Amino acid sequence: MARYIFRRILQFIPVLIAISLFTFVLMQAIPGGPFDFAGDRSLPPTIVANLEAKYHLDWPMWKQYLSYMIGDDILGEEGGSRGVIRGDFGPSYHFRGQTVADIIKITLPVSAQLGFMSLLLAIIIGIPAGIIAALNQNSWIDYTTTFGAVMFVSIPNMVLAPILIWIFALILGWFPVAGWGAKPPYLLGFLPTALNKEFFSHAIMPVFALGTGSAAGIARLTRASLLQVIGEDYIRTARAKGLRERAVIVIHALKNSLIPVVTILGPAFAALLTGTFIVEQIFGINGMGKHFVTSVGNRDYQVITSVTLLYAVVLVIANLVVDITYAWLDPRIRYD
Amino acid sequence: MDNREVILDIQDLHARFHTQDGVVHAVNGITYQVHAGETLGIVGESGCGKSVSMLSVMDLLAKPPAEVQAEAILFKGEDLQHFSQAEMRKVRGSNMTMIFQDPMTSLNPVLTVGFQIKEPLKLHLGMSDEEATKRAAELLELVNIPEAENRLSDFPHQFSGGMRQRAMVAIALACNPTLLIADEPTTALDVTIQAQLVELVKGIQAKLGMALIWITHDLGVVAGLAERVIVMYAGFVVEDAQIDELYGNPLHPYTLALLKSLPRLDQRKEEALATIEGLPPSLLERPQSCPFEPRCEFAKPKCKESNPLLEAVGPDHKIACWVDIKTGELR
Numbered sequence: 122m123a124r125y126i127f128r129r130i131l132q133f134i135p136v137l138i139a140i141s142l143f144t145f146v147l148m149q150a151i152p153g154g155p156f157d158f159a160g161d162r163s164l165p166p167t168i169v170a171n172l173e174a175k176y177h178l179d180w181p182m183w184k185q186y187l188s189y190m191i192g193d194d195i196l197g198e199e200g201g202s203r204g205v206i207r208g209d210f211g212p213s214y215h216f217r218g219q220t221v222a223d224i225i226k227i228t229l230p231v232s233a234q235l236g237f238m239s240l241l242l243a244i245i246i247g248i249p250a251g252i253i254a255a256l257n258q259n260s261w262i263d264y265t266t267t268f269g270a271v272m273f274v275s276i277p278n279m280v281l282a283p284i285l286i287w288i289f290a291l292i293l294g295w296f297p298v299a300g301w302g303a304k305p306p307y308l309l310g311f312l313p314t315a316l317n318k319e320f321f322s323h324a325i326m327p328v329f330a331l332g333t334g335s336a337a338g339i340a341r342l343t344r345a346s347l348l349q350v351i352g353e354d355y356i357r358t359a360r361a362k363g364l365r366e367r368a369v370i371v372i373h374a375l376k377n378s379l380i381p382v383v384t385i386l387g388p389a390f391a392a393l394l395t396g397t398f399i400v401e402q403i404f405g406i407n408g409m410g411k412h413f414v415t416s417v418g419n420r421d422y423q424v425i426t427s428v429t430l431l432y433a434v435v436l437v438i439a440n441l442v443v444d445i446t447y448a449w450l451d452p453r454i455r456y457d
Numbered sequence: 458m459d460n461r462e463v464i465l466d467i468q469d470l471h472a473r474f475h476t477q478d479g480v481v482h483a484v485n486g487i488t489y490q491v492h493a494g495e496t497l498g499i500v501g502e503s504g505c506g507k508s509v510s511m512l513s514v515m516d517l518l519a520k521p522p523a524e525v526q527a528e529a530i531l532f533k534g535e536d537l538q539h540f541s542q543a544e545m546r547k548v549r550g551s552n553m554t555m556i557f558q559d560p561m562t563s564l565n566p567v568l569t570v571g572f573q574i575k576e577p578l579k580l581h582l583g584m585s586d587e588e589a590t591k592r593a594a595e596l597l598e599l600v601n602i603p604e605a606e607n608r609l610s611d612f613p614h615q616f617s618g619g620m621r622q623r624a625m626v627a628i629a630l631a632c633n634p635t636l637l638i639a640d641e642p643t644t645a646l647d648v649t650i651q652a653q654l655v656e657l658v659k660g661i662q663a664k665l666g667m668a669l670i671w672i673t674h675d676l677g678v679v680a681g682l683a684e685r686v687i688v689m690y691a692g693f694v695v696e697d698a699q700i701d702e703l704y705g706n707p708l709h710p711y712t713l714a715l716l717k718s719l720p721r722l723d724q725r726k727e728e729a730l731a732t733i734e735g736l737p738p739s740l741l742e743r744p745q746s747c748p749f750e751p752r753c754e755f756a757k758p759k760c761k762e763s764n765p766l767l768e769a770v771g772p773d774h775k776i777a778c779w780v781d782i783k784t785g786e787l788r
């Protein structure tokens with residue numbers, strides 16, 4: 122297993138290089154540059170030229186890329202970049218004086234909190250809902266759950282979020298309209314220090330907006346999967362042993378039925394990540410997703426490439442965790 | 458006459474399925490007895506209700522769509538129809554056990570073989586995990602799995618088809634059942650493995666003395682195994698006789714046709730195997746006439762008018778037929 126994980130990580134290095142190169146080139150191909158505007162006003166060309174020279178944007182693109190990835194000293198050039206490989210993601214062009222690392226340190230914990238809670242919500246609502254629906258197949262419980270699942274799968278979060286704000290913040294006034302209830306410093310670098318009312322009242326709507334789609338998808342898959350498993354021969358064997366129905370379901374059906382559910386957690390996680398772009402924007406949450414979108418508008422090249430790389434790493438780790446869980450659930454799967 | 462105690466007495470068992478296409482009459486009033494320690498073979502074409510009749514007795518059919526009715530289903534003198542679910546669960550898997558057709562799918566793929574054998578031991582005999590592990594290893598040994606102790610922690614996919622079916626036998630034997638029902642346990646196995654399994658079960662039965670119901674559509678297998686055979690057709694029992702009697706003196710046209718379709722060693726190469734023309738009837742209607750009549754070479758007008766009941770025609774020999782196939786005339 123350790124060898125498998127190691128190999129997966131090695132395989133991922135060329136993928137990361139491709140992603141960084143692709144993002145880097147694509148960003149620079151977009152018309153406009155990071156120094157076109159200061160606030161609402163456009164800057165005089167001489168100042169723009171100076172700034173571009175300062176950040177080496179006048180270098181040929183291959184050199185800029187190598188400077189970003191491996192550092193200036195290896196290139197034999199003057200300049201401060203130590204390269205991504207040594208943990209230097211460079212400065213932000215837009216927020217001058219801040220490095221990309223500074224920005225990530227502030228925004229990543231917020232997004233991680235939002236994303237993790239949404240994933241948790243998706244799992245702890247989705248799986249039980251699917252199980253309950255399957256065990257009460259064709260009853261009103263099943264129909265209600267299935268109807269709810271279809272509804273929430275079909276409502277995109279950019280529609281759900283404003284509806285939630287309108288009802289629960291504006292009409293009922295239960296929750297604040299926007300913002301996030303945890304501030305730095307964070308526990309272990311990403312956990313909120315206090316799980317208080319302030320935190321949850323801010324979190325509840327964005328987490329709901331982000332997580333319900335996945336919860337609904339997981340519920341539908343769990344239901345279908347459990348129904349299929351209940352029809353399997355080995356379930357009849359379990360009943361023929363004289364086991365109670367509860368033991369038949371819990372011991373013999375559940376684990377089998379979760380195997381396909383685990384395999385969609387990878388894509389579900391990716392959906393949550395991209396969902397943060399929208400949800401953080403709508404709820405005005407200062408997370409990485411919102412910052413990422415803003416950075417595209419600002420042509421903040423280093424931020425965009427670095428955050429893209431970070432997303433890629435997170436997704437790969439998530440998929441690795443999924444694969445390991447999968448092997449743990451299904452003894453027929455062995456990696457080596 | 459068999460003097461052994463009757464342990465299973467099925468009287469007028471019906472099983473129907475309510476489906477979108479209508480009611481499927483899968484079992485249409487079957488009656489037979491099984492004696493202690495007896496080996497009963499049940500044969501018949503695919504779809505004639507062999508499995509459904511056994512699943513009805515074990516109460517393993519999902520209701521709905523299934524609906525089961527019987528005059529009585531007496532197991533060791535008690536009517537299972539009056540048992541509560543909890544009482545039924547105590548019988549199932551301990552006193553009356555069943556193994557199924559497909560060993561590849563009958564074991565749970567995510568649980569170890571050992572766990573699955575230990576389950577009935579803990580449930581019915583209240584064994585501790587330690588005791589159950591010991592007994593499970595003995596059981597695997599009993600079914601001829603080498604290095605039994607080490608194989609307990611294996612998952613089913615690490616077993617071959619034949620081994621899986623033997624593991625199923627081990628599960629079924631765990632609590633020393635009075636009756637073991639084997640529903641075509643060899644159909645999915647290749648021929649040599651089939652023979653091994655039959656020998657194994659025969660040997661175990663001789664040792665433990667449980668009664669055995671062996672379902673198959675292979676009259677050859679039954680010949681080497683059963684003391685008595687029941688022939689089923691379209692949800693009816695059409696013939697019930699001691700094994701020698703059935704092979705030597707078949708009295709139902711369907712049994713005769715089945716026997717003619719068996720390959721024989723003394724058969725000349727150019728002689729084609731006999732087949733039974735036509736198809737079994739649709740089960741969507743309850744037949745008023747003899748269900749075999751359209752395919753029967755002995756059919757008489759009377760066979761169209763009413764369906765013959767199972768009747769004794771000799772000691773230990775019953776058939777459901779209007780015709781005496783020796784003379785070709787009505788009996």
Ligand SMILES: Nc1ncnc2c1ncn2[C@@H]1O[C@H](COP(=O)(O)OP(=O)(O)OP(=O)(O)O)[C@@H](O)[C@H]1O
Nearest residue numbers: 474476481483502503504505506507508509510740
């Ligand atoms: N759940 C069900 N719903 C509807 N019809 C069913 C159901 N289960 C069985 N049947 C029907 O009942 C009839 C008897 O089926 P059964 O499984 O007992 O046949 P069998 O004699 O065991 O055949 P085989 O040799 O193929 O196992 C078949 O016609 C089958 O289509």
Ligand SMILES: [Mg+2]
Nearest residue numbers: 507508509640
């Ligand atoms: Mg069958």
